[in-house]
Amino acid sequence: MSKKPVVIYGVTGYTGRLVAEYLREYKLPFIAAGRDAKRIKEVLDKVPGIENAEYEIAEVEHTTAALTKLFKGAQVVCNMVGPFMKYGPEAVEASLAAGCHYTDTNGEQNWMLHAEKEWGAKFAAKNLLLSPGIAQMYTTGEIAANLCLETPGLDTLDILVLWRGFPTYASTQTIFSILTADFFYLDQNQYKQWPATAKAEVAVPGQHENAMALPWGGTAHPVWFKNDPRVSNVKAMGGVFDRTVMEGVVQITAVVEEKIKPLPKAEAEKALSDMAASLQSGMPPRENPRINTTVDSVHASGPLGHAHCVIHGNCNYKQTGLLQAFAAYHLIQAPPKRYGFASGCQAFGHRELLGVLQSFGLVSEPKLTVDAPSVRRG
Ligand SMILES: NC(=O)c1ccc[n+]([C@@H]2O[C@H](COP(=O)([O-])OP(=O)(O)OC[C@H]3O[C@@H](n4cnc5c(N)ncnc54)[C@H](OP(=O)(O)O)[C@@H]3O)[C@@H](O)[C@H]2O)c1
Numbered sequence: 001m002s003k004k005p006v007v008i009y010g011v012t013g014y015t016g017r018l019v020a021e022y023l024r025e026y027k028l029p030f031i032a033a034g035r036d037a038k039r040i041k042e043v044l045d046k047v048p049g050i051e052n053a054e055y056e057i058a059e060v061e062h063t064t065a066a067l068t069k070l071f072k073g074a075q076v077v078c079n080m081v082g083p084f085m086k087y088g089p090e091a092v093e094a095s096l097a098a099g100c101h102y103t104d105t106n107g108e109q110n111w112m113l114h115a116e117k118e119w120g121a122k123f124a125a126k127n128l129l130l131s132p133g134i135a136q137m138y139t140t141g142e143i144a145a146n147l148c149l150e151t152p153g154l155d156t157l158d159i160l161v162l163w164r165g166f167p168t169y170a171s172t173q174t175i176f177s178i179l180t181a182d183f184f185y186l187d188q189n190q191y192k193q194w195p196a197t198a199k200a201e202v203a204v205p206g207q208h209e210n211a212m213a214l215p216w217g218g219t220a221h222p223v224w225f226k227n228d229p230r231v232s233n234v235k236a237m238g239g240v241f242d243r244t245v246m247e248g249v250v251q252i253t254a255v256v257e258e259k260i261k262p263l264p265k266a267e268a269e270k271a272l273s274d275m276a277a278s279l280q281s282g283m284p285p286r287e288n289p290r291i292n293t294t295v296d297s298v299h300a301s302g303p304l305g306h307a308h309c310v311i312h313g314n315c316n317y318k319q320t321g322l323l324q325a326f327a328a329y330h331l332i333q334a335p336p337k338r339y340g341f342a343s344g345c346q347a348f349g350h351r352e353l354l355g356v357l358q359s360f361g362l363v364s365e366p367k368l369t370v371d372a373p374s375v376r377r378g
Pocket of ligand 1: 010014036062080082084106169170
């Protein structure tokens, strides 16, 4: 049974250790949980400033029963063990059974859809938050979208998220795992399936060179805005700035369509996981704000108006670690704005999350331009 209010599950990963770092900055005691106590200690010993953090190490089996036992007594679970479609259910079930709010860092649309359908009402019935996807991909873009939507009358979101860097082991596994899933955009409030090989040349704010963007498994945005009465249409695309990486993903997508999708599920999963591991088996270096930059750009339009918001930032894994730590910090002091399934902005407010990211120097002041003459005339 946990005697600390927050559990970081998957603390040994690239993102988990950043959550530990930011929880220390919020002076919040936590349980550092994972499948190997020795490895947790080795990893945490290297977290900057960890000597001032209040934490306990917990080795736990990846089963609902063992996780429930560990989570009991805590208030918030921050889950970093992905891909979530593969490893998420045990941690969500355990959070629900133990009476904890649940957050994770996923960027998998299929997991968002599954989590909402399977557990949304159950968490709401217990006054608990189920917020999968509090992470740079896609919370920062959600903040930009909501800044646009402060202008009424805009019902269509065209969202772009790009970052500079190389994905971690689990992120690469995730990018590959979503290639076999169906993924959707929102059209007049209905889910419409993207063609598996969809891609686009996109104009990136702040530079002359175009970039290549992919639907990246559909992203969380169509799911988050599905029940938002302001919004009817959402298309989101993204990826990394490095065109060679993106071209590689396009080629792999074609191979997946032709050769891997027809395989039995277990064989397909293994083939994808092996391909992902061959591309990334190590740990990328700690992020450098001069190199690892992010751009979130949202065009919001309606019949008579348009708004555009751009948020330039840096260190997308740090943004993710901070957003997770802030969510926990908020939840142990005050209830979320919404129980059950909710995005970061729906649970905590987009202006609040923007302020948090800005106060730690991870995003710039958003550039918001509004052209909505009918609104201005009032
Ligand atoms: N949307 C976003 O912007 C965003 C940002 C950051 C991360 N993420 C997502 O968050 C997840 C974690 O990312 P990461 O960068 O931290 O990856 P990572 O460095 O590879 O870490 C993965 C973590 O999961 C644990 N794990 C893996 N398989 C496990 C299993 N079978 N049982 C128990 N624990 C297991 C690992 O433990 P060991 O150390 O014991 O192997 C490690 O703690 C990924 O799915 C990634 O896509 C998303």
